[in-house]
C-alpha cells in the first residue's frame with residue numbers, strides 16, 4: 035500500500051469529562067448543521083442510540099438552531115415499537131427532540147412491517163428521500179467493536195461493509211445483542227460531511243485502540259469506519 039493509499043488516522047478530540055465533551059460536540063454539530071443550511075434549504079443529522087450520546091443530545095437540543103429546517107434520522111434502529119424501552123426513535127424523541135428541537139423533522143427507520151426484512155424497501159425509500167451526503171453522522175461503538183448495528187460476524191455484514199453496496203440500509207440480526215435491527219450500510223454511514231465516533235470510558239478507549247491496531251472488520255466492524263479513505267473520522271472521547 036503506497037503512502038497515498040494509507041488511510042488518514044482518525045482525528046482525536048479528548049476531553050477531561052463527559053459534560054465538556056457533550057458541550058463541545060454540540061457546538062461542533064450545531065456549526066456543521068448551520069454550514070449545511072448555508073448551502074441548502076435543509077440539513078440532515080443521523081445519530082446512534084445507546085447511553086453514550088444522551089448528554090450530547092440534551093446539549094444539542096437546547097442549541098440555537100432553525101430546527102424546522104433540520105431533519106434527524108438514525109444510524110440504526112432496533113425493530114421494536116417506537117414506544118418500546120429499547121427503541122432508538124423513542125430515545126431520540128425524548129432526549130434530543132423533546133424541547134426546543136421538537137420542531138425538527140424526524141425520519142424513523144422502523145416501519146409497520148413485522149420485520150426489518152419486510153420493512154427494508156420502505157426504509158430505503160425514506161432514506162433515499164434525504165439529501166445526501168448527510169451533514170453529520172454520529173456513531174457509537176460497543177465493547178465488541180460494533181458500530182450502528184454492524185455487529186461482528188453478523189450474516190449481513192459482508193454486504194453492509196461492501197463499498198459498492200447499493201443500499202442505504204440493511205436488516206441485521208446480531209448474534210450477540212437483542213432485537214432484529216435495521217442499520218445504515220457502511221457507504222451510507224460514510225456519505226456525510228462530518229463523521230463522528232463518540233465514545234466514553236477507559237474500556238471503550240481500549241476497544242478503540244484494539245480496533246486501530248487490527249484490520250479484520252468482520253471481527254470489529256468499527257474498523258471499517260476507522261480504516262477508510264473516503265471520509266475523515268473524528269473520535270470524541272472522555273473518561
Ligand SMILES: O=C(O)[C@H](O)[C@@H](O)[C@H](O)[C@H](O)COP(=O)(O)O
Nearest residue numbers: 082083084085086174175176182
Ligand atoms: O442501537 C444501538 O445500540 C446503537 O446505535 C449502538 O451502535 C450504540 O452506539 C453502541 O451499542 C454503544 O452503546 P452505548 O453508548 O450504550 O455504549
